[in-house]
Amino acid sequence: DAMVIQNPRYQVTQFGKPVTLSCSQTLNHNVMYWYQQKSSQAPKLLFHYYDKDFNNEADTPDNFQSRRPNTSFCFLDIRSPGLGDAAMYLCATRHRGFDGYTFGSGTRLTVV
Amino acid sequence: GESVGLHLPTLSVQEGDNSIINCAYSNSASDYFIWYKQESGKGPQFIIDIRSNMDKRQGQRVTVLLNKTVKHLSLQIAATQPGDSAVYFCAENQNFNKFYFGSGTKLNVKP
Numbered sequence: 001d002a003m004v005i006q007n008p009r010y011q012v013t014q015f016g017k018p019v020t021l022s023c024s025q026t027l028n029h030n031v032m033y034w035y036q037q038k039s040s041q042a043p044k045l046l047f048h049y050y051d052k053d054f055n056n057e058a059d060t061p062d063n064f065q066s067r068r069p070n071t072s073f074c075f076l077d078i079r080s081p082g083l084g085d086a087a088m089y090l091c092a093t094r095h096r097g098f099d100g101y102t103f104g105s106g107t108r109l110t111v112v
Numbered sequence: 113g114e115s116v117g118l119h120l121p122t123l124s125v126q127e128g129d130n131s132i133i134n135c136a137y138s139n140s141a142s143d144y145f146i147w148y149k150q151e152s153g154k155g156p157q158f159i160i161d162i163r164s165n166m167d168k169r170q171g172q173r174v175t176v177l178l179n180k181t182v183k184h185l186s187l188q189i190a191a192t193q194p195g196d197s198a199v200y201f202c203a204e205n206q207n208f209n210k211f212y213f214g215s216g217t218k219l220n221v222k223p
Contacts, residue, residue: 042215055209100146101156103156105153
């Protein structure tokens with residue numbers, strides 16, 4: 001029944017070593033989002049895809065990239081993770097701007 | 113490791129009491145608002161939404177009030193239960209596609 005699936009749930013990576021987080025959805029929603037959430041803070045929007053159109057937030061560091069090869073999948077690439085990038089990363093989907101998001105369970109990234 | 117986060121404001125209520133969680137939003141042009149509940153280690157869950165042409169909307173045990181004059185939202189939970197313990201975020205839709213989240217309130221329900 002899981003509709004937005006994030007893998008893995010927990011990811012440990014080394015400082016500076018590229019890491020990719022994945023998100024898949026079975027809802028056929030056309031909009032997909034990546035949020036970063038640090039401890040006791042609100043989720044912060046990094047970027048989103050409307051279909052294949054990529055939309056970056058102005059304050060998202062260049063270290064963060066995203067790919068959406070098809071409707072179902074979206075990836076978050078962190079090119080050179082720093083200690084400050086340790087956080088929960090949340091994927092969400094939305095259908096054509098209607099209603100709210102459906103969130104995945106998140107991937108908790110630890111940088112060592 | 114992860115940077116030290118801010119302390120979330122905490123609301124402690126007795127089981128069975130009503131809870132009111134408040135949120136100030138930033139953009140007077142926002143036209144759609146959602147309250148989310150987030151339990152520890154999980155993604156946010158939709159609770160209730162409201163569009164800017166309304167000032168009140170009721171769900172099951174929850175009510176959202178919107179005051180556009182002062183850019184304020186509130187979430188009222190009736191007969192609060194231990195299962196309501198979580199962090200609650202309001203989110204505002206600032207353009208067609210994007211939601212921005214408020215800072216969150218931790219609800220602690222005492223049995």
